[in-house]
Amino acid sequence: MITGLLFDVLVGVPLTLAREILGKIRGEIDRERLITEDSIKEELQQLQLMLQDGELSNEEYEELEARLIERLRAVREYQKGV
Amino acid sequence: MMPPQSKYIYGIIEEPKPRKFSFCGVVEAGVYTINYQNLAAVVSDTELQEIDPTRRNVHAHTVVQDELLKEYFLLPMGFGMIARSEDEVRRLLEKNYHGLVSELKRLTGKIEVELKVFWDGEAIIKELQSKSEEFSKLKVKIKTASSPVEARSLMVEAGELVEHIALDWKAKYAERVYEILKGLSLEAKSNSLVGVKNLLNTSFLIEKSRESEFKGKVYKLDAEYQGRVNFKYIGPLPPYNFVNLKLESVK
Secondary structure (H helix, E strand, C coil): CHHHHHHHHHHHHCCCHHHHHHHHHHHHHHHHCCCHHHHHHHHHHHHHHHHHCCCHHHHHHHHHHHHHHHHHHHHHHHHHHH | CCCEEEEEEEEEECCCCCEEEEEEHHHHHHEEEECCCCCEEEEEEEEECCCCCCCCHHHHHHHHHHHHHHHHCCCCCCCCEEEECCCHHHHHCCCCCCCCHHHHHHHHEEEEEEEEEEEEEHHHHHHHHHHCCHHHHHHHHHHHHCCCHHHHHHHHHHHHHHHHHHHHHHHHHHHHHHHHHHHHCCCEECCCCCCCCCCEEEEEEEEHHHHHHHHCCCCCCCCHHHCEEEEEEEEECCCHHHHHCCCCCCC
């Protein structure tokens, strides 16, 4: 993940660490990589930090939170069935 | 017959009389107590079996706890604790009565504060450029790399250099901060890290009367390390991380 930050410095392409982290979270949601409640809650915490730091807009936060909560419900539903 | 209504629990206080509070809880529900002898669980009604940990809901949970702290000492519950009925809450108090009373006594007059330390992105790059020859060499190599695959693998190498500095800073700054503040606190606890930039994530239990002294020290350390690492300080909080009680299950 740190390679994204370095890209900025080395090659001068505007890609910041925050965008890289966001991309990673989006990727994990899309590929349904988040399979435990803890991993989802961790991502929520990370997003809240980024929101506080202004690295994320309110709209972006809301959109990702909604998707993570949806994922959390699916995980809980699955666990009940096991 | 209606099923018994679930109760969302915010925490436990010492209060022998039933009370209804003026502030609202999670999902805008009214907040009141369910009492057993000298103890009371502070709750609100909910139809749900589980509450989503959205920013809005977590905020509502902390607002209730903050309001309670104005009047009481609170043994806080973490977000999302739900009992299936009023009866279940009462049995929880009954079965754990002595443990709860002694924890309330032990923790009264104490607060929790939280400190996170993060590395600063720009500072790390500056450090890399000024100190590491290896980094300058890598930079040239990456610009002249013959293929994207080669460039990518060189970047991973550069990433390792960043991690190296981050680890160095963790030992030099973050762990030092932890040791110093631990000395000023009654108990200290290291929590798991949040995100890539996080070097330290800690909770401290301190005497409420020593809060400003503690905060002063945090500010001083923050000023000392400014430009390299960033501090995030939250408090006062109810002592979430220091309640030493495993609740007896009533289910």
